[in-house]
Amino acid sequence: MNNPVIEIVNVTKSYEPESKALNAVSLEIPQGAFVTIIGPSGCGKTTLLRLMNGMTGIDSGKITVMGKDLESWDKIQLRRKIGYVIQQGGLFPHLTVSQNIAFVLNISAVEKQASEKRVNELAKIMGFDERQLNAFPSELSGGQQQRVGVARALASQPEIILMDEPFGALDNITRRNLQHEIKEMHQKLKITFIMVTHDLHEAFTLGTHVAIMNKGEIEQFEPPGNIQQKPVNMWVKEFINI
Amino acid sequence: MTLLNDIFTTIAERRDYLYELLVQHILLSLSAIIIISVIGISTGIAILHYKKWRQAILGTVNFLYTIPSIAMFGLFIPLIGIGYGNALVVLVIYGLLPVIRNTYTGLNEVDPHLLDAAKGMGATPWQVFSMVRWPLAFPTIVSGFRTMVVMTIALAGLASFIGAGGLGQAIYRGINTNNSSLILVGSIAVAVLALAADLGIGAIEKSLKSKVKKTDKKSRFLKYFGLGILAILFIFMLLPKPGNSSGKKIVVATKPTAEQYILGEIISQLVENNTDIQVTRKFGIGGGTSNIHPAMLKGEIDIYPEYTGTAWLFILKEPQMKNPDSLYSALKKTYAEQFNLEWACRLGFNNTFTLALPESEAQNQKINTFSELANKSNGFIFGAEFDFFEREDGFAGLNKVYPFNFKKEVELDINLKFQALENHTVDVINAFSTDSRIRQMNLRVLKDDKQFFPAYQAGIVIRNETLQKYPELKGLFKRLENTISDSAMLQLNYEVEIEKKSPDEVAANFLKQHKLLK
Numbered sequence: 001m002n003n004p005v006i007e008i009v010n011v012t013k014s015y016e017p018e019s020k021a022l023n024a025v026s027l028e029i030p031q032g033a034f035v036t037i038i039g040p041s042g043c044g045k046t047t048l049l050r051l052m053n054g055m056t057g058i059d060s061g062k063i064t065v066m067g068k069d070l071e072s073w074d075k076i077q078l079r080r081k082i083g084y085v086i087q088q089g090g091l092f093p094h095l096t097v098s099q100n101i102a103f104v105l106n107i108s109a110v111e112k113q114a115s116e117k118r119v120n121e122l123a124k125i126m127g128f129d130e131r132q133l134n135a136f137p138s139e140l141s142g143g144q145q146q147r148v149g150v151a152r153a154l155a156s157q158p159e160i161i162l163m164d165e166p167f168g169a170l171d172n173i174t175r176r177n178l179q180h181e182i183k184e185m186h187q188k189l190k191i192t193f194i195m196v197t198h199d200l201h202e203a204f205t206l207g208t209h210v211a212i213m214n215k216g217e218i219e220q221f222e223p224p225g226n227i228q229q230k231p232v233n234m235w236v237k238e239f240i241n242i
Numbered sequence: 243m244t245l246l247n248d249i250f251t252t253i254a255e256r257r258d259y260l261y262e263l264l265v266q267h268i269l270l271s272l273s274a275i276i277i278i279s280v281i282g283i284s285t286g287i288a289i290l291h292y293k294k295w296r297q298a299i300l301g302t303v304n305f306l307y308t309i310p311s312i313a314m315f316g317l318f319i320p321l322i323g324i325g326y327g328n329a330l331v332v333l334v335i336y337g338l339l340p341v342i343r344n345t346y347t348g349l350n351e352v353d354p355h356l357l358d359a360a361k362g363m364g365a366t367p368w369q370v371f372s373m374v375r376w377p378l379a380f381p382t383i384v385s386g387f388r389t390m391v392v393m394t395i396a397l398a399g400l401a402s403f404i405g406a407g408g409l410g411q412a413i414y415r416g417i418n419t420n421n422s423s424l425i426l427v428g429s430i431a432v433a434v435l436a437l438a439a440d441l442g443i444g445a446i447e448k449s450l451k452s453k454v455k456k457t458d459k460k461s462r463f464l465k466y467f468g469l470g471i472l473a474i475l476f477i478f479m480l481l482p483k484p485g486n487s488s489g490k491k492i493v494v495a496t497k498p499t500a501e502q503y504i505l506g507e508i509i510s511q512l513v514e515n516n517t518d519i520q521v522t523r524k525f526g527i528g529g530g531t532s533n534i535h536p537a538m539l540k541g542e543i544d545i546y547p548e549y550t551g552t553a554w555l556f557i558l559k560e561p562q563m564k565n566p567d568s569l570y571s572a573l574k575k576t577y578a579e580q581f582n583l584e585w586a587c588r589l590g591f592n593n594t595f596t597l598a599l600p601e602s603e604a605q606n607q608k609i610n611t612f613s614e615l616a617n618k619s620n621g622f623i624f625g626a627e628f629d630f631f632e633r634e635d636g637f638a639g640l641n642k643v644y645p646f647n648f649k650k651e652v653e654l655d656i657n658l659k660f661q662a663l664e665n666h667t668v669d670v671i672n673a674f675s676t677d678s679r680i681r682q683m684n685l686r687v688l689k690d691d692k693q694f695f696p697a698y699q700a701g702i703v704i705r706n707e708t709l710q711k712y713p714e715l716k717g718l719f720k721r722l723e724n725t726i727s728d729s730a731m732l733q734l735n736y737e738v739e740i741e742k743k744s745p746d747e748v749a750a751n752f753l754k755q756h757k758l759l760k
Contacts, residue, residue, distance in 0.1 A: 055362055080364030090359030094377045107365045107373070152363075162362075 011061030039213030083153030083161035143174035248423035274333035286345025329406035344386020348379030405524035442471030497530035507749030551698035566697035586719035625668030
């Protein structure tokens with residue numbers, strides 16, 4: 001773990017003049033880590049995630065992504081290098097599963113043959129058959145849709161994947177299965193995953209590092225074992241024991 | 243069944259006429275639809291981005307939509323004049339609302355998460371729009387488009403009101419000449435056209451919406467079916483119009499009455515038969531003189547039949563003049579000097595106010611004139627619409643000239659006058675001297691022996707510029723001078739309004755009888 005893949009230094013962001021969504025946050029995400037971000041609703045965890053691919057701007061501070069200042073990144077190019085998964089997959093209802101998976105490849109004008117090849121590779125990894133690839137998202141179950149969302153994020157072979165509560169709307173069994181799959185995928189692909197979640201169990205089982213946030217600040221950022229053994233303060237201790 | 247027969251006969255007999263109207267209707271609707279789509283969709287997209295303009299534009303379009311369409315057609319007459327341009331503008335104004343609203347709503351209501359997902363994956367703003375927002379909004383936009391198309395085709399039926407042609411002309415002519423099968427044929431044609439377009443777009447819409455693969459037979463069929471219908475409509479539009487191509491053209495207009503339609507046909511056929519000039523018929527202009535006269539001055543209409551009294555009192559606003567001949571020469575002079583319009587001839591009849599009673603009664607009592615009626619008026623009940631009693635140029639003034647002393651005076655609805663006469667509720671009524679019902683009910687029209695009512699002698703008005711451009715028209719209308727007496731006009735009106743013959747047929751017979759056709 002040499003250079004951090006994402007480095008956030010002293011970043012502040014407010015949507016309204018009085019209240020700060022993020023207050024002087026600093027965070028170093030090591031290459032290949034699986035970072036889970038957790039905290040009560042309104043703590044700024046989604047904002048923190050959206051800073052990383054430039055979906056949300058900052059008021060002050062500095063962000064470095066893949067060794068380059070975020071300011072000097074072409075945002076479009078940057079986002080194409082970072083996988084993005086949102087709640088319920090955010091699949092496009094007017095496109096088939098394979099068209100959804102190929103979306104990033106299409107917008108970056110990857111050749112049709114290469115794109116088809118990549119879709120088939122991912123289908124193999126995720127276990128989609130021909131019929132499912134030609135189906136529309138509405139014909140799939142919630143869990144399947146979410147797996148399409150993950151496959152879509154992986155299509156451009158990104159170094160980083162951002163996930164915003166990807167499994168939030170799923171039932172328990174489906175969620176456990178997907179968590180298991182995503183963990184295996186992380187170990188196999190050796191890329192960096194950053195996931196916002198509100199599920200404590202999910203945060204601690206999936207994360208190699210857990211960021212615990214409260215009121216726009218990161219209370220503690222460490223491997224899950226460390227946090228459980230040595231919570232930095234009473235608030236964290238209480239929060240993880242809920 | 244007779245109605246059905248009538249309809250088929252009407253279609254068979256007037257095939258060319260109806261075909262021409264159909265082509266005009268499709269041409270007008272299609273131009274409007276194209277313009278509306280371009281303006282509507284781009285405005286819908288624009289107000290999605292320019293919030294400041296949104297309320298103002300949606301509010302304005304909404305407001306315009308609430309103006310009654312007839313009023314809207316009328317409002318634009320002073321600005322644009324009558325005809326195709328005016329109709330197009332009105333159709334476009336009405337059609338904008340569903341297209342702008344649905345475009346805006348469709349685009350605006352796309353799930354923001356999907357837009358966020360696309361942006362987050364690195365789509366450019368244009369890609370977000372073209373690959374996500376637009377296709378997701380498309381069904382809503384199409385349904386707005388569909389509403390607009392049906393509405394435009396139906397509304398184009400009103401375009402004939404301002405002389406823009408189309409199938410509405412058949413309806414309007416049917417109403418004005420009391421020909422119900424023509425009304426039906428026109429209405430059915432408009433309805434069929436609107437339904438066909440609706441069905442066509444609907445089929446395409448369904449095939450697009452269907453989430454099943456494109457190889458699905460049903461959706462493919464629907465798509466081809468829809469495209470087929472639209473293609474047929476389109477081909478129709480491109481078909482060449484029948485007619486000569488000398489490039490010489492004049493426009494003949496009439497007011498919306500059966501009598502005017504007949505006169506319009508007589509004028510048009512006379513021109514077509516004796517010259518190589520092509521005639522465009524803008525018959526049945528709503529509002530009559532008040533819209534035709536300005537259009538004559540602008541040069542949108544070349545010829546129309548007018549009545550001397552209307553021109554003198556309504557256009558020139560001159561005081562009443564008793565002698566019809568001196569009125570005509572004064573009128574002819576003023577029209578030439580003031581408007582550069584030529585009164586080409588007087589046709590011979592006088593369609594003025596008169597009094598009428600059953601022929602048998604008139605014979606018994608030996609009544610031929612207003613004065614004779616006045617002498618015996620205490621034995622008669624008089625019926626007229628209420629405003630006739632009120633007006634100084636109606637009964638009030640009439641009573642000062644002729645000492646009427648009716649047994650009773652009855653106020654009647656204008657449409658029930660003849661019925662009241664038939665039921666013997668009244669004995670004498672006021673009427674227009676060439677009303678076909680006078681003949682139908684065998685009434686005698688009395689002579690206005692002291693000339694109380696102004697003369698409304700029918701004549702032909704033509705633009706001087708048109709005469710200079712086409713010298714062959716000079717003298718042509720002189721041949722119609724004094725060819726139609728009061729009773730002859732009554733007969734012609736009777737043939738159209740009661741016997742349901744078409745104005746073209748009646749006019750052609752008339753011209754043949756007078757050996758005015760080559």
